[in-house]
Amino acid sequence: MARKMKVRTRTQDGMVEVLVLVNHPMETGLRKDKKTKKVIPAHWIQTMNLMHNGKLAAEANLGIAVSEDPLLGFRLPKAKNGDKIQITWKDNKGESGKISAIVDA
Amino acid sequence: MNNLNRRKFIKGTVASSAVLAAAAAGLLTPVSAMAASWPKKAFSSKKVDLVLKSLYGSDQVIESKDVKIRAPIQAENGSVVPFSIKTTIPDPEAITIMVTANSMPLTANIKLPSAGGYFSARIKMAKTSDVQVVVQSGGKLYSSKAKIKVTVGGCGG
Structure with missing residues (x-):
């Protein structure tokens, strides 16, 4: 199932900030269903990569303590308007997603 | 039979x-x-020093004012705590975020091949705790802590 992703760029402190939003439950595997008392299985994003003009700029390994629908921010000091960025992610159940954008800060 | x-x-x-x-x-x-590539051992470690040893091979950290944490002093909802970290240390290689009171402290570990020393996310916190951030640069680990009060926990339940 494809999950919704959004990406936005803006200028912060003289750098380009990339904000990524992924629609993802980020289940910890510690929560219980209140009605059935069964543990809800863990389901969370493990890795997210940010590519800047085809080169790896940041690689985030995430744990279960990142909130639902994660909103992650990265900064690229050398990015200019018109540069290409691509974000990919993968979760513990093998789901993945990607989004491309052009820097417009 | x-x-x-x-x-x-x-x-x-x-x-x-x-x-x-x-x-x-x-x-x-x-x-x-x-x-x-996902460091399973570090993410399942239950203590901060074990996480650092597993990720960097050392738990020797230097307290640094150049690692700045921006977070609320008090968070009403522990399941969504807005959190950002900025560092002026040159050439940061990696940023590690740990919530010391969570059962598994390691929250995120970000490698920065060319991105700047900045990361923001919304994190879950089980209860009032220190959040420790470690920045790796030039083979050294720089660290900073911030205490965030949590009214309602955000893990399990």
């Missing part, structure tokens, strides 16, 4: 459990192979 049935039954259970074990092993391998 009764005795024979019992034998058969035992034989049957032993065989089927062997099949189950094989299936479980077969199922587990692809998952672990897929997440090879």
Whole structure:
């Protein structure tokens, strides 16, 4: 199932900030269903990569303590308007997603 | 006759459990192979120094004012705590965020091949705790802490 992703760029402190939003439950595997008392299985994003003009700029390994629908921010000091960025992610159940954008800060 | 049935039954259970074990092993391998780059050991460690040893091979950190944490002093909802970290240390290689009171402290570990020393996210916190951030640069670990009060916990429940 494809999950919704959004990406936005803006200028912060003289750098380009990339904000990524992924629609993802980020289940910890510690929560219980209140009605059935069964543990809800863990389901969370493990890795997210940010590519800047085809080169790896940041690689985030995430744990279960990142909130639902994660909103992650990265900064690229050398990015200019018109540069290409691509974000990919993968979760513990093998789901993945990607989004491309052009820097417009 | 009764005795024979019992034998058969035992034989049957032993065989089927062997099949189950094989299936479980077969199922587990692809998952672990897929997440090879994800440091499972560090994420399942229950103590901050063990996390650092597993990630960087050392738990020697230097307290630094150049690692700045921006977070609320008090968070109403522990399941969504806005959090950002900024560092002026030149050439940061990696940023590690740990919530010391969570059962598994390691929250995120970000490698920065060319991105700047900044990261923001919303994190879950079980209860009021220190959040420790470690920045790796030039083989050294720089660290900073911030205490965030949590009214309602955000893990389990």
